Amino acid sequence: MSIHIHNVSKKYGSFQALEDISVDIQSGELVALLGPSGSGKTSLLRVIAGLESSDVGEILFDGQSMTERHPKERNVGFVFQHYALFRHMTVFDNVAYGLKVRPRKTRPSKQDIKTKVMELLQLVKLENFANRYPTQLSGGQRQRVALARALAVEPKVLLLDEPFGALDAKVRKELRRWLRKLHDEFHITSIFVTHDQEEALDVADRIVVMNNGKIEQIGSPDEVYTNPKSPFVYDFLGNVNLFKGRLANGKLMHGEFALDVPDSHTHTDDNAIGYVRPHDIHIEKTNMPGTVPAKISHIHLLGPIVQIELRREDLDEFLEAELTKEQFFQLQLTIGDQVYIKPKQLKVFIPEDYSI
Amino acid sequence: MSNVSLPKKARRIIPGFHLSLGYTMLYVSLLVLLPLSMIFIHTMSLSWTEFIAIITDPRAVASYKVSFGTALVAGIINAIFGTIIAWVLVRYQFPFKRIIDGLVDLPFALPTAVAGIALTSLYAPNGWIGQFFEFKIAFSPLGIIIALTFIGLPFVVRTVQPVLQNISAEVEEASASLGANRLQTFRKILLPELAPAILTGFSLAFARALGEYGSVVFIAGNMPMKTEITPLIIMTKLEQYDYTGATAIAVVMLVTSFVLLFIINFIQWLTNRRFVH
Numbered sequence A: 001m002s003i004h005i006h007n008v009s010k011k012y013g014s015f016q017a018l019e020d021i022s023v024d025i026q027s028g029e030l031v032a033l034l035g036p037s038g039s040g041k042t043s044l045l046r047v048i049a050g051l052e053s054s055d056v057g058e059i060l061f062d063g064q065s066m067t068e069r070h071p072k073e074r075n076v077g078f079v080f081q082h083y084a085l086f087r088h089m090t091v092f093d094n095v096a097y098g099l100k101v102r103p104r105k106t107r108p109s110k111q112d113i114k115t116k117v118m119e120l121l122q123l124v125k126l127e128n129f130a131n132r133y134p135t136q137l138s139g140g141q142r143q144r145v146a147l148a149r150a151l152a153v154e155p156k157v158l159l160l161d162e163p164f165g166a167l168d169a170k171v172r173k174e175l176r177r178w179l180r181k182l183h184d185e186f187h188i189t190s191i192f193v194t195h196d197q198e199e200a201l202d203v204a205d206r207i208v209v210m211n212n213g214k215i216e217q218i219g220s221p222d223e224v225y226t227n228p229k230s231p232f233v234y235d236f237l238g239n240v241n242l243f244k245g246r247l248a249n250g251k252l253m254h255g256e257f258a259l260d261v262p263d264s265h266t267h268t269d270d271n272a273i274g275y276v277r278p279h280d281i282h283i284e285k286t287n288m289p290g291t292v293p294a295k296i297s298h299i300h301l302l303g304p305i306v307q308i309e310l311r312r313e314d315l316d317e318f319l320e321a322e323l324t325k326e327q328f329f330q331l332q333l334t335i336g337d338q339v340y341i342k343p344k345q346l347k348v349f350i351p352e353d354y355s356i
Numbered sequence B: 001m002s003n004v005s006l007p008k009k010a011r012r013i014i015p016g017f018h019l020s021l022g023y024t025m026l027y028v029s030l031l032v033l034l035p036l037s038m039i040f041i042h043t044m045s046l047s048w049t050e051f052i053a054i055i056t057d058p059r060a061v062a063s064y065k066v067s068f069g070t071a072l073v074a075g076i077i078n079a080i081f082g083t084i085i086a087w088v089l090v091r092y093q094f095p096f097k098r099i100i101d102g103l104v105d106l107p108f109a110l111p112t113a114v115a116g117i118a119l120t121s122l123y124a125p126n127g128w129i130g131q132f133f134e135f136k137i138a139f140s141p142l143g144i145i146i147a148l149t150f151i152g153l154p155f156v157v158r159t160v161q162p163v164l165q166n167i168s169a170e171v172e173e174a175s176a177s178l179g180a181n182r183l184q185t186f187r188k189i190l191l192p193e194l195a196p197a198i199l200t201g202f203s204l205a206f207a208r209a210l211g212e213y214g215s216v217v218f219i220a221g222n223m224p225m226k227t228e229i230t231p232l233i234i235m236t237k238l239e240q241y242d243y244t245g246a247t248a249i250a251v252v253m254l255v256t257s258f259v260l261l262f263i264i265n266f267i268q269w270l271t272n273r274r275f276v277h
Helices: A040-049 A091-100 A110-123 A138-152 A168-187 A198-201 A221-226 A231-236 A325-331 B002-008 B018-043 B048-055 B058-091 B095-105 B112-123 B139-165 B169-177 B180-211 B215-220 B230-239 B244-271
Strands: A003-012 A015-025 A030-034 A054-063 A076-079 A157-161 A190-193 A205-211 A214-219 A241-250 A251-254 A257-260 A270-276 A281-284 A290-301 A304-311 A317-322 A338-343 A347-349
Touching: A003 A040, A003 A110, A003 A270, A015 A214, A015 B048, A030 A198, A040 A076, A040 A091, A040 A157, A040 A190, A076 A138, A076 B169, A076 B215, A091 A110, A110 A270, A138 A168, A168 A190, A168 A198, A190 A198, A198 A221, A198 B048, A205 A231, A205 A347, A214 A221, A214 A231, A214 B018, A221 A241, A231 A270, A231 A347, A241 A257, A257 A338, A281 A304, A281 A317, A304 A325, A304 A338, A317 A325, A317 B230, B058 B095, B058 B139, B058 B230, B058 B244, B112 B139, B112 B215, B139 B180, B139 B215, B169 B180, B230 B244
Parallel strands: A030 A190, A030 A205, A076 A157, A157 A190
Antiparallel strands: A003 A015, A003 A054, A205 A214, A241 A251, A241 A270, A251 A257, A270 A347, A281 A338, A290 A304, A290 A338, A304 A317
């Protein structure tokens, strides 16, 4: 089912939780709402589910307005951050709940419910836990029960509120891969909320980056990562080095750097900030044109990636760079080494246009 | 060295286990067990046939019926309406909420005789409320039920309130998003979670109502065989210096209350089992 969110706004008292949000979600898409806490991503999800009503705007499912509909009529599956399992019911009864509360006319028979629930428990690999109570399960298992419960009612839309937020890193990774697989099999339109950029980049077809109740950017993971539209998106999607300087004659002047910035000739002597990802910092042992000297102050070896902290000699500023292990061993770097650096790629934002 | 064997002793994180356990035992024995056992010891001076004769006296039997019947009805009324009051106090915001919340405790604080007099003057055939009814409210079992409901009100409210506060709204939202209507959500999600607390409140209110004397004697009318409660029979016997007769009736009250509370606790254990694994 496709979802159209049309000019939705919501206020809690004087706090603007959502401001004029419009998103179109295609049928069968897996979309991530990404943003820091307080950015309005959960509010948006709850408005879509009908758990909260918007002040202004419309929600359409397949072109049909859902704005005035009660959550139980929207046919959405909602997975809560803290699972919200019914703790006085067994795993089986939790999953069966959505089917058992249907009106008599549309309620499946006891046998059908049983088959269906066991099928779902198999899908989430919990068929041996049917008679357990939620308190007897681990966090990851509980979240899988919550998923099975939401899927039992065959929702047209699956909404997940920070589904893996309360789990440890390893289980989290496993579950999100599993969610991706599940989505690829069932093609159910899904929206999930997260503040973890890695999770969003890893799982989603499209990412909606939100901040302060507004949408900063919508795009594929690759698009938002390599081509962020605002300093906020750049900053939020990964580590970043800031080069605060001035734009003049198509160059960003920053310390001894004079970095080419194409398409910036209209600006003269404007304050500007260059954004460079750590893996876009090029390190050389010999002085080449366009580089500046720096000293290595820290080296963190973390698996295949080596994080290097540098102190720039010209400005007394710290930088972060990332190398692959091969590059690192080729360069034979040690702490205290004098190196020469330059950014391979940078993105310039003018603070007057954007404020972070 | 002698302290080599020390680590074998189970170590407790919180100190004072032995001290506090000993204190608890002493306290319960002195305050509860000792006085209660005196009742049994006193009754022992009666022969078995005398004992049976006293406790099966028709007037006494009628009073058991009145006492247990009215206490049960009052307990049930409190279980239902106390839950509603707790619900309103937790879920809704309205003016004077704090004051109403405070009023709930008033039956605890009020001397029961005062409550009895107040209720009697309201519900007597010529009282403010009593005059509107064809039938008698005060001086009938109905009046006793009203008095017992009044004094038992805080128990259910105060036991259900904190539990209700702890139920997250998410659980109800989950139920709604799965297609349940409000009644189903209440019956299948909220009520099972509240049941242990309601039962606790009910058993407290019921137990309190069984032993209530002060407020009831005013409103009951105390007609033998009709509106005479067991505590009053005991009082009457005491006034006639029939101490053994009084304790014999008290034994019946004590044993029956104990059995009833035991059953309620057992039911509670059954409903609670699901939450504690």
